Amino acid sequence: MTGTPGDGRGRGDRVYAPDFLTELFRNPLDPGYADAAARRRERRDPPSGWRHWSARSVALLVAVALGFLFAVAYRETLEAEPGRSQARSGLVEQIKQRESDTDRLSVRADELRAEVARQREAALGGSEAARLRALEAGTGLGRVRGDGVVVRLADAPQKADAVTGTDVGPSRVIYSDLQGVANDLWAAGAEAIAVNGQRLTATSTIRSAGQAILVDFRPVTGPYEVSAIGPGSMRERYEGSRSALTMRKVAEDTGLSFGVREAEEITLPAAAEPRLRYAEPSVSPTASPSGAERSGPSGSRTSPSPSGGGR
Incomplete structure (x- = not known):
């Protein structure tokens, strides 16, 4: 389109309408869609002041709920504390009563054992x-006295962690340590051994139950003393044993206490009477399937034992 002479433009100036394709690529979305999207955002998003008030309200409600729960838990804890204390006191009292009964029965058992020994000696003769006394001393059923060696083991002192500052568990003496000491003392020539006063016999056991150590099913606590009666060379022979070398190395590394000393006139108590079980050959209710019989020592006919002679 060309301008007229009176419009102030020169003949050479020309004005073009906007290019449709250029405008389409610049603004592909119709303005109506953009307005509708803006209106939806305004309806969906509340004002900033409303959002701030809602966040504070939710935080306040959460704090009130947590405070209420803590208050209820604290009140229930206080109400249940007397019952727990009473139950704990009752258990402690029962434990003390059982320990007292056990000690009393042990003393009575020792008295009866001594009385039986006196009556037996009077009946047997010199x-x-x-x-009999020599056999009892050798088997652990009689009290013995003599010179020997005492091996002492104790748990390491409790220490605090260098990073957290909390107490960490000490290096503890375990049942296998006592087993190794006892076995090597036997190998060194010991004639009688006791662990914290518990005499060892041929049927004795040293084992663990949780964190407790049991000697013949009786608990022993640290420090542990393994007392042995034997010849004068027993200490020197034990010092070169595997358990002594191992425990000294453990003591250097962990702080666990380990020591060996000679002792004079050690008295080791007698062990409790063992409950022995005897094997008996089984007797077949019927004759053997083959009907075979054999003659006994007196010429009588007997059936063979199905267990191979009862062994």
């Missing part, structure tokens, strides 16, 4: 009584 030589037989002396032989």
Whole structure:
């Protein structure tokens, strides 16, 4: 389109309408869609002041709820504390009562054992009584006295962690340590051994139950003393044993206490009477399937034992 002479433009100036394709690429979305999207955002998003008030309200409600729960838990804890304290006191009292009963029965058992020994010696006579005392001393059923060695083991002192500052568990003496000490003392020539006063016999056991150590099913607590009666060379022979070398190395690394000393006139108590079980050959209710029989020592006909002679 060309201008007229009176419009103030020169003949060479020309004005073009906007290019449709250029405008389409610049603004592909119709203005009506943009206005509708803006109106939806305004309806969906509340004002900033409303959002701030809602966040504070939610935080306040959460704080009130937590405070209420803590108050209820604290009140229930205070109400239940007397019951727990009473139950704990009752358990402690029962434990003390059971320990007292056990000690009393142990003393009574020792008295009865001594009375039985006196009656037995009176019935047997001099030589037989002396032989019986020697057998009891060798098997652990009689009290013995003599010179020997005492091996002492104790847990390491409790320490605090260098990073957290909390107490960490000490290095503890375990049942296998006592087993190794006892076995090597036997190998060094010990004639009688006791662990914290518990005499060891051929049927004795040293084991653990949780964190407790049991000797013949009786608990022993640290420090642990393994007392042994034997020849004068027993300490020197034990010092070179595997358990002594191992425990000294453990003591250097962890702080666990380990020591060996000679002792004079050690008295080791007698062990409790063992409950022995005897094997008996089984007797077949019927004859053997083959019907075979054999002659006994007296010429009588007997059936063979199905267990191979009862062994």
